Amino acid sequence: MKIRIITFLLCFIGFSLFAQEVSRSFQTKYVVILVIDGPRFSETYGDTTCQLSPILCDSLRYQGAFYENFRNNGPTYTVPGHTAIVTGSYQRISNAGTSLPKNPSLFQYYLKQTGAPKSDGFIVASKGKLDVLANTKNKKWHDQFVAATYCGPNGNGLGYGKDEKTFAKVTELVTGANAPHIMLINLLAVDVYGHAANWDKYKESITACDAYAARLWSMIQTNPSMKDRTTLFITNDHGRHLDRVKSGFVNHGDRCEGCRHISLLVLGPDTPKGISIKKEGELIDISKTISTLLHFDMPSSKGRFLKEAFKP
Ligand SMILES: [Zn+2]
Numbered sequence: 579m580k581i582r583i584i585t586f587l588l589c590f591i592g593f594s595l596f597a598q599e600v601s602r603s604f605q606t607k608y609v610v611i612l613v614i615d616g617p618r619f620s621e622t623y624g625d626t627t628c629q630l631s632p633i634l635c636d637s638l639r640y641q642g643a644f645y646e647n648f649r650n651n652g653p654t655y656t657v658p659g660h661t662a663i664v665t666g667s668y669q670r671i672s673n674a675g676t677s678l679p680k681n682p683s684l685f686q687y688y689l690k691q692t693g694a695p696k697s698d699g700f701i702v703a704s705k706g707k708l709d710v711l712a713n714t715k716n717k718k719w720h721d722q723f724v725a726a727t728y729c730g731p732n733g734n735g736l737g738y739g740k741d742e743k744t745f746a747k748v749t750e751l752v753t754g755a756n757a758p759h760i761m762l763i764n765l766l767a768v769d770v771y772g773h774a775a776n777w778d779k780y781k782e783s784i785t786a787c788d789a790y791a792a793r794l795w796s797m798i799q800t801n802p803s804m805k806d807r808t809t810l811f812i813t814n815d816h817g818r819h820l821d822r823v824k825s826g827f828v829n830h831g832d833r834c835e836g837c838r839h840i841s842l843l844v845l846g847p848d849t850p851k852g853i854s855i856k857k858e859g860e861l862i863d864i865s866k867t868i869s870t871l872l873h874f875d876m877p878s879s880k881g882r883f884l885k886e887a888f889k890p
Pocket residue numbers: 615616655656657659769815816
């Protein structure tokens with residue numbers, strides 16, 4: 579009997595806290611997730627000189643909330659990493675883009691619950707294979723509430739395109755009259771030059787992405803609908819091996835600290851400026867955080883609301 583009462587009380591307290599969180603009002607009406615594909619923490623925020631990421635690491639960081647210990651705790655490959663972001667659960671999914679995530683994505687929950695047109699959720703990716711993120715194998719959701727996509731050089735889900743072209747599509751959407759309320763962007767150059775074992779180009783690409791992130795944030799502020807109403811999440815799908823692990827920066831995909839330790843910077847109207855968070859956060863938390871900010875339910879997400887990054 580005692581146990582039952584305690585269980586009931588705990589459930590009640592849990593529900594009250596949840597209800598409080600859900601009923602909170604946020605300034606955020608738009609969300610953008612920028613995924614910089616595969617840099618190591620040691621070359622980005624982990625380098626205290628901020629040499630390669632002068633804007634993110636030394637300036638934008640102090641305009642938002644930064645997770646010092648943000649992780650990919652699932653398979654550290656591109657499609658699995660992005661799948662964890664959009665579905666809120668880790669799974670072993672083909673990294674070739676040949677199968678769909680087993681759970682519906684935050685885009686699908688959002689589009690269903692708001693009745694918004696599909697172009698209100700948009701995936702713009704340099705890697706064509708990321709087109710799979712818009713759909714799911716789940717029978718109840720398959721082919722329904724599928725977000726708009728522009729993945730790969732021709733936007734048709736095939737091949738690898740240049741980040742410049744991807745960013746041109748992003749610019750068109752962010753500066754347009756009907757900017758999507760949820761957008762995910764993938765930029766590939768860092769990862770591609772890493773795999774090519776080109777250390778100089780790998781480093782140059784980190785700096786190029788630093789500039790893209792800054793341009794994106796300032797461009798958002800030029801759109802009257804998005805200005806002061808947009809939360810931007812800047813993160814990675816995975817890192818790369820530490821120098822002493824296998825081929826070092828050239829590859830990724832295991833559980834080493836270099837592959838797992840990534841970054842998250844949150845910028846937006848509901849986020850305090852200049853805070854550095856020690857508590858661990860992980861990729862699956864992003865979807866639950868977005869569903870909380872935009873007030874839709876995402877029951878299949880296993881993540882948590884990243885409350886440290888938002889004003890109480
Ligand atoms: Zn990747």
